[in-house]
Amino acid sequence: MYAFTSVFANPVGSPIRELFKYLSEPGMISFAGGYPASDLFDIDGLAAAQARAFAQPTRCLQYGPTDGLADLKMQLVALMASRGAPCTAESLLVTTGSQQGLDLLLRVMVSPGDVVVTEQPAYPATLQALRLQQAKIVTVPVDAHGLDVAHLDTLLREGRIAIPKLLYTVPTFANPTGATLSRERRIDLLKLALEYRFIIVEDDPYGDLRFAGDAVPTLLGLTAEVPGSRDWVVHFSSLSKIVAPGLRVGWTVAPPEIARRCVVAKQTVDLCSVPWTQAVAAEYLADGALTRHLPKITEAYRHKCNALCEALRETLGDTIAFHAPQGGMFVWARLAAMKTSDLLPHAIAEKVLFVPGTAFFAEQADAASLRLSFAAPGISAIEEGVARLARAMQATGKTVP
The missing domain is CATH 3.90.1150.10 (Aspartate Aminotransferase, domain 1)
Structure with missing residues (x-):
């Protein structure tokens, strides 16, 4: 019909x-x-943050900048620095959850038929988004140490797959496997991205939820050890798993040319993420409540x-x-x-x-x-x-x- x-x-x-x-x-x-x-x-920390946020009601109730409230961006830049992955406010875009970050990136980077590599098994919402974008999904297996980068290397060097536009991974406490990509594999993956010029999409909603073992730097943070690789990493993160999903506060850190285009794509989607919850998140982070x-x-x-x-x-x-x-x-x-x-x-x-x-x-x-x-x-x-x-x-x- x-x-x-x-x-x-x-x-x-x-x-x-x-x-x-x-x-x-x-x-x-x-x-x-x-x-x-x-x-x-x-609850108490967020209630106090909300009260402070609403002390400036216009900031909460009026439209905000598409790329995010300046106060929140400042706090997120500080948070990224504390995680060993410094970035600039210009490279950071606030999104309505990190899932929107993926949607925007696919809109600006992936055309029907483009090859996108995912780890397997992978987050179903990512697979769903890739199918709706009509990408050609190529999978690489994972083991207890995360994505099998050596297998990917073989596929590329033997020409068994086309060079991908993107590679999507949840390298730390992956959904669904819980596996963490080893430091050595992260370095090798960055080298592959630099050599073959594909974008690594690092989805990092769980990285702060470590309760055993030694921390592993993010791929974004490790780009300092592989000169030139920073241009080939897009990083997603979120407050959903570590503060509250109801805030719907996520963010994307991307090379400037990618970030700028994601901002334009976001303008057509929702104009801006909710200023009220952005202001609450900004106050919550500024108070040090997350750290506590x-x-x-x-x-x-x-x-x-x-x-x-x-x-x-x-x-x-x-x-x-x-x-x-x-x-x-x-x-x-x-x-x-x-x-x-x-x-x-x-x-x-x-x-x-x-x-x-x-x-x-x-x-x-x-x-x-x-x-x-x-x-x-x-x-x-x-x-x-x-x-x-x-x-x-x-x-x-x-x-x-």
């Missing part, structure tokens, strides 16, 4: 969002969505991750395999001889949710994989949720120790 564009003729929604309809069921325990723990929101509150979050996530991993080992034994992450929000697992899509209906009946791993694959999906998020549930809910998973597995006829 309607003449939709080709990419929206039969669109496929987010497989994770499709599960959200079950969250309202009484007693449901969810390992599904990548929600931060709402009981860890710094972040250890509370990471310590809680450490306990939750340990609880999940211990419960999986004790309850499911050798029927499940996984790597314990050093931070972030996710455990990536694989079941022995069972499709997780077959397990899901039984899990829902037992009132526990997870995301089947097939949602994270652009090709050749691993049907036995699944993602479990430990961030939102409490410790007792995590332990009970794993017990429910075990009962769901038994309902399929699988023997659980």
Whole structure:
């Protein structure tokens, strides 16, 4: 009846969002969505920041600059410097969540048929955005140490793939695998980008959520060690996972020519991100509240991750395999001889949710994989949720120790 564009003729929604309809069921325990723990929101700190922000009501209620409020940009520049990745205000664009940053970048950089490399498995919303942009997705596998850069090197040197326009990666506590790209691989990846002249898209929403191991510099921060590579890195970050997703405050750091074009693209999308929440974020950061509150979050996530991993080992034994992450929000697992899509209906009946791993694959999906998020549930809910998973597995006829 309607003449939709080709990419929206039969669109496929987010497989994770499709599960959200079950969250309202009484007693449901969810390992599904990548929600931060709402009981860890710094309510008092944010309320105080909002009061200070609204002391200048015009700043909150009037349209703001497309590239972001100057006060917030100043705080984000300082935050990036504290992370070892200094940038200028001119190279930084405030976005409505980091997902908008990706959307804007694809608008200005990717034409139909352009090759974009992603790690596999990868964040489903990224795959969805790439498909809607009609990019040609090429995948590179990951292991416990992140993206297999040597494999990518081989693909490029042997001419087995075309030189990509972009390469998308979540190098620190990846979604969904929880893996962190090693420092050595980061340097090698920057060298490849410089040699083949493709843009590395570094998505870094979880980097501050480290609760074990030694910190690894961001790709953006490491560009100082690979002269010329800074021109080939676009960095996304966000306050969604470390402060509150309801603020919808993200940012992009990009080479000036890319940043300028993203600003123009944003003008046609929403004119500007919400000035009110930008002002609240600016006041919150300026007060040092994030620095004070972040250890509370990471310590809680450490306990939750340990609880999940211990419960999986004790309850499911050798029927499940996984790597314990050093931070972030996710455990990536694989079941022995069972499709997780077959397990899901039984899990829902037992009132526990997870995301089947097939949602994270652009090709050749691993049907036995699944993602479990430990961030939102409490410790007792995590332990009970794993017990429910075990009962769901038994309902399929699988023997659980």
